[in-house]
Amino acid sequence: MALLGAIVNGLCIIGGTLIGRFLSRIPDRIKETVMMGIGLSVTILGIQMGLKSEQFLIVIFSLVIGAVIGEWLDIDKALNKVGNWLEEKVGTSEGGGVAKGFVTATLIFVIGAMAIIGALDSGIRGNHSVLYTKSIIDGFTSLILATTLGIGVLFSFIPVVLYEGSIALFATQIEKWIPAQLMDSFILEMTATGGLMIVAIGLNLLGITAIRVANLLPAILVVAILTALLYRFL
Template sequence: MSVFNGTDETSEHTMTGTLVNAAAIIAGGLIGLCLQKGIQERFKATIMQAISLTVILIGIRSALNASDLLEVIVCMALGSLIGEAMGIEDRIEAMGRLVEKRYSRSSNGGFARGLVTASLVFCVGSMAIVGSLESGLTGSHETLFAKSLLDGITSVVFASTFGSGVIFSAVPVMIYQGAITLGASMLKPFLTGDVIAQMSGVGGLLIAAIGINMLEVARIKIGNMLPAIFLPLVYFMVVQLF
């Protein structure tokens, strides 16, 4: 992938990939809202189950990128402790309820659920991380363009099931991926292939967990595990210092 081919050139349009990604989510969400009454519940349920299984598969494939299993275990455990202490998932859900109260007339909680579920699906994973790094370091947006297509299709189904909250997930996607893109140049000395593989491996586990939550097999607090994704980078920086 071009992030690691030694190219140091950057583009003044480094945010293009993230903006296209957000636009695809909004467009897909609007289409999904139009189809809310046109898709029978049994079809929605089956489609969601199919996508859930696909999400689990994507997560497993990404998780297999990690070469150091012990590091992944430590990062997951420590990251979960940090996230639990910060109450990340509660804060995300509170933000969803706040936006719902302000912009939605519905009070059944579907808006918040759609915002949280879509945000986690679109933000967590190797494509979001690697694609944003690629945009920031080389100005190439190919990975994020591919992610935009996948997210756009997924948002159609999500919006037809969860409602308008899915559209607002474009905001955390822009913030999350934009921050990684803009910060890539400052972290450039630390972004080795091994670090990205470990980050993608941890992210893959969280993607698989998202799929499990979507199937309603269990209730995993994925939001509180998000810090684990960045701990391989922290570990590498500490090792380099000592």
């Protein structure tokens, strides 16, 4: 079921928010240790995905070219500007408590490599492990956010499910138009490239790095182009 990962993600956000509403204060030590555990888990998942590549030069070139494109477009900065603008607008509006929680949580849960990579993996391979991992992260994050931003965080599950579900459903149709051999090659290299991005997310969660993962997202498109060229001419 292509939508399973997206649905689980939405349920974890709902569950985390409801639990957070009953907790007035979570000790910082617990927050830190749990987040470290999640960061380690994400890093291992990314390493496992990264090792699946059969043409690692494609992964390298894709990340390099994708990083250049991403930095040139400055996707990370643009997304942060949008988030800050929305938060500023919502925060100044009357009765903006619920709306602020909704907008803030939506931006956190939707913007990121794991949502795209996980949804593609769900649709193409029926593998929901990335979205399951993201669900755990989002569930804990929603719990924390709900203690400060309120019940508005809960409603962020709607755009999250719609966003990830749409990508997953679109991905299920790709195989009808692309040869099986090319699709298999793309899946392997996309998985490996996405895996390295997920490693970056894990390292960021651990506080080891501050990698602008959003600026690496164009690498997924570059993978598709390079694998298609390799299939066509070699």
